[in-house]
Amino acid sequence: MILDLLAAILIASGAFFFVAGTVGLLRFPDLYCRLHALTKADGLGLALIAMGLSLLAGSAAEILRIILIWFFVALASATCSHLIAAHARRVDRERTDD
Amino acid sequence: MTIFLGVIIFILLASILAGLARVLRAHRPEDRMLAAQLFGTASVAILLVLSRMMDMRALLDVAMVFALLAAITLAAYVVLAGRRLL
Amino acid sequence: MTDPFLLFDLLLAGAIIALAASTLAVRDLFASIVLFIIFGLLSALAWVRLSAPDVALAEAAIGTGVTGALLLKTLHHLRFVTGRLALDTATGFTPEHPVPPAVLWANAALCGLITLGLAVAFLGAPQAGPGFDVLVADALPQSGVDHPVTAVLLNFRAYDTLMEVVVLLAAVIAVWQIERGLTAAPAPSLGEVWQGFARLSLPAIVIVGTYLLWKGAEAPGGAFQGGAVLAAVGLVLLLSRLYVPRPSHRAAARWAFVLGTGAFAAVALLVASGGRVAFQYPIEHAKTLILLIEGLVTISIAVTLAALFHGREPVAIPNERDRDDT
Numbered sequence: 344m345i346l347d348l349l350a351a352i353l354i355a356s357g358a359f360f361f362v363a364g365t366v367g368l369l370r371f372p373d374l375y376c377r378l379h380a381l382t383k384a385d386g387l388g389l390a391l392i393a394m395g396l397s398l399l400a401g402s403a404a405e406i407l408r409i410i411l412i413w414f415f416v417a418l419a420s421a422t423c424s425h426l427i428a429a430h431a432r433r434v435d436r437e438r439t440d441d
Numbered sequence: 442m443t444i445f446l447g448v449i450i451f452i453l454l455a456s457i458l459a460g461l462a463r464v465l466r467a468h469r470p471e472d473r474m475l476a477a478q479l480f481g482t483a484s485v486a487i488l489l490v491l492s493r494m495m496d497m498r499a500l501l502d503v504a505m506v507f508a509l510l511a512a513i514t515l516a517a518y519v520v521l522a523g524r525r526l527l
Numbered sequence: 528m529t530d531p532f533l534l535f536d537l538l539l540a541g542a543i544i545a546l547a548a549s550t551l552a553v554r555d556l557f558a559s560i561v562l563f564i565i566f567g568l569l570s571a572l573a574w575v576r577l578s579a580p581d582v583a584l585a586e587a588a589i590g591t592g593v594t595g596a597l598l599l600k601t602l603h604h605l606r607f608v609t610g611r612l613a614l615d616t617a618t619g620f621t622p623e624h625p626v627p628p629a630v631l632w633a634n635a636a637l638c639g640l641i642t643l644g645l646a647v648a649f650l651g652a653p654q655a656g657p658g659f660d661v662l663v664a665d666a667l668p669q670s671g672v673d674h675p676v677t678a679v680l681l682n683f684r685a686y687d688t689l690m691e692v693v694v695l696l697a698a699v700i701a702v703w704q705i706e707r708g709l710t711a712a713p714a715p716s717l718g719e720v721w722q723g724f725a726r727l728s729l730p731a732i733v734i735v736g737t738y739l740l741w742k743g744a745e746a747p748g749g750a751f752q753g754g755a756v757l758a759a760v761g762l763v764l765l766l767s768r769l770y771v772p773r774p775s776h777r778a779a780a781r782w783a784f785v786l787g788t789g790a791f792a793a794v795a796l797l798v799a800s801g802g803r804v805a806f807q808y809p810i811e812h813a814k815t816l817i818l819l820i821e822g823l824v825t826i827s828i829a830v831t832l833a834a835l836f837h838g839r840e841p842v843a844i845p846n847e848r849d850r851d852d853t
Contacts, residue, residue: 443531444531446531447531447532447533447534447535448531448534450535451534451535451538454535454538454539454542454572455538457542457565457569458538458542461546461562461565464558464561464562464565465549465553465558465562467558470557473557473558473561474561476561477561477564477565477595480565480568481568481591484568484569484571484572487572488572488575491572491575491576494531494532495575495578497575497578497580499580499584499746499747500575500580500583502580502584502735502739502742502747502748503571503575503580503583503584503587505735506584506587506588506591506592506735506739506752506756507568507571507587507591509728509731509732509735509756509759510587510588510591510592510732510756510759511591512724512728513591513592513593513595513596513759513762513763514564514591514592514595514596514599516717516721516763516766516767517595517596517599517600517762517766518599519717520717520766520767521599521600521603
């Protein structure tokens with residue numbers, strides 16, 4: 344029961360961070376701010392939801408798979424943010440050089 | 442608990458759809474790719490919850506595929522656009 | 528509210544239709560591609576809700592890994608390699624030769640006819656029949672595998688699957704006929720972070736692709752899903768220029784393209800020659816044959832999809848200007 348409650352709190356706060364990420368995507372003024380909002384929000388959101396679901400999971404194998412999924416999403420998301428930020432900066436520089 | 446999780450996936454999906462406004466009205470193409478990236482992560486979250494709700498472990502495989510391949514499209518974009526080609 | 532899925536399903540269905548419409552309606556081709564990628568994400572979720580994890584897996588692998596990259600590459604090709612879309616109209620769909628209205632109307636009429644046919648078929652189908660679930664479940668012991676979807680795809684309806692593999696083969700043959708040439712562009716620098724990411728994720732992608740193929744016999748997974756996931760490895764290698772196709776590689780590539788179709792057809796002929804109907808595998812060898820076909824088809828699908836992304840036959844063409852093309 345307490346485990347369920349804890350899981351519910353974790354999952355709900357995870358969903359909250361996803362909503363916060365979307366608000367950031369819509370409201371922040373430029374790409375770099377949005378990048379900042381998104382990477383924090385969706386990384387944390389997914390981590391919280393994954394943690395909550397691990398508490399509900401039936402077997403150790405399931406928990407391990409959830410952790411692996413979270414790990415690769417976090418890895419890909421960090422890499423993608425880096426790629427997009429570096430690319431955007433290159434584009435901006437070329438624009439100011441012209 | 443199931444009702445609660447049902448509300449959660451609804452919120453996650455709604456947050457994806459709200460973010461679509463950014464895709465439709467972007468200042469620059471990077472914004473669009475970034476938004477698509479966020480939606481990928483949200484879809485993984487939805488899949489994780491659904492695998493619990495529908496009691497289908499196979500959905501974890503779908504989520505794993507999403508997680509591993511999420512970066513491919515973005516890398517393709519950065520490579521193609523990197524030489525001012527897109 | 529008793530069904531916890533109701534709101535989610537309604538929102539998902541509405542969103543998919545809206546996304547499909549806006550993908551077609553939006554003027555900016557790049558936005559259209561991004562919308563299509565998101566459309567793929569949501570349709571994978573829809574397949575999940577329809578309790579079809581096999582299709583969801585295929586949609587996830589092809590939609591996120593391959594389709595987006597292929598479409599981006601196509602846009603790039605139209606704008607900068609063939610120059611079909613002028614540069615100054617790069618954000619709008621302004622082809623040099625607009626499609627004549629008669630062709631547009633003819634297309635619309637044909638699409639309308641197809642939709643009408645689908646509607647008639649749907650309305651004419653038995654409303655709440657048992658479907659084929661029972662038939663498949665009854666025949667499952669004779670199929671050699673334990674997963675109904677794999678049994679249907681590679682045993683009961685193997686002919687359809689063979690044709691799907693042939694479609695991919697035909698596509699890559701067509702692409703190699705149309706586009707030729709070597710790439711002269713320098714290797715892109717995706718940076719150290721990307722290198723680290725590739726080192727961690729490429730082995731994981733290979734493992735997951737092989738796992739999906741292997742698991743197909745008893746759970747959702749199989750040749751198409753595994754092949755599409757493995758194709759992503761090819762895409763990464765091509766994108767980061769770790770692998771550059773050379774004219775001398777063409778023979779091996781051709782073998783890889785036809786491997787799946789060839790093995791599939793050969794097994795069918797072999798079975799048919801033993802006095803059976805094609806694809807009516809002898810039960811004691813069914814699992815071996817299905818795994819053999821699936822394994823070879825996986826290789827073919829992975830190599831073919833990667834070759835489609837590369838988009839041209841690597842032949843040295845004399846007097847060709849250097850192309851700055853990935």
